[in-house]
Amino acid sequence: xxxxxxxxxxxxxxxxxxxxxxxxxxxxxxxxxxxxxxxxxxxxxxxxxxxxxxxxxxxxxxxxxxxxxxxxxxxxxxxxxxxxxxxxxxxxxxxxxxxxxxxxxxxxxxxxxxxxxxxxxxxxxxxxxxxxxxxxxxxxxxxxxxxxxxxxxxxxxxxxxxxxxxxxxxxxxxxxxxxxxxxxxxxxxxxxxxxxxx
Numbered sequence: 001x002x003x004x005x006x007x008x009x010x011x012x013x014x015x016x017x018x019x020x021x022x023x024x025x026x027x028x029x030x031x032x033x034x035x036x037x038x039x040x041x042x043x044x045x046x047x048x049x050x051x052x053x054x055x056x057x058x059x060x061x062x063x064x065x066x067x068x069x070x071x072x073x074x075x076x077x078x079x080x081x082x083x084x085x086x087x088x089x090x091x092x093x094x095x096x097x098x099x100x101x102x103x104x105x106x107x108x109x110x111x112x113x114x115x116x117x118x119x120x121x122x123x124x125x126x127x128x129x130x131x132x133x134x135x136x137x138x139x140x141x142x143x144x145x146x147x148x149x150x151x152x153x154x155x156x157x158x159x160x161x162x163x164x165x166x167x168x169x170x171x172x173x174x175x176x177x178x179x180x181x182x183x184x185x186x187x188x189x190x191x192x193x194x195x196x197x198x
Contacts, residue, residue: 008162
């Protein structure tokens with residue numbers, strides 16, 4: 001069993017203050033968090049960590065494969081991190097000229113490459129949710145149309161995302177087949193059993 005701390009979008013000082021008591025094995029970040037916050041979590045936890053960019057990343061993230069210190073960038077690829085195979089797709093659906101934004105057609109191409117290269121995974125880590133499954137109707141928060149097929153092809157136990165701010169309200173988990181989809185803003189603790197040899 002791998003104990004995972006997943007974070008996104010909103011720094012939670014309560015997590016940072018009690019992070020050593022959480023006894024986690026892996027840190028996952030679904031984007032739009034200050035890099036100094038993520039790097040402090042990595043330092044405090046001293047565990048493997050993976051990351052995908054959101055649509056409000058710092059300028060340093062614009063370099064190919066850039067990531068906060070101590071974190072593996074899984075945007076558009078998969079990697080075994082902390083005993084789990086993680087696949088990732090960062091950014092969100094294009095709504096302006098900002099960085100890490102893609103059209104739905106671009107996401108289809110990115111998702112196809114990911115499925116071809118990743119194989120079966122334990123966790124799909126994205127910034128934005130699937131279209132119609134936890135997204136919002138306003139242009140900045142529309143979900144990714146390619147994700148349901150991606151989830152079906154990769155078969156992860158969990159699909160973790162951020163981007164849709166709950167503003168203090170609990171967002172219900174959703175499901176596609178045997179995959180549970182969770183909005184992890186500001187943080188979520190999960191116990192994940194590796195289903196495949198990592």
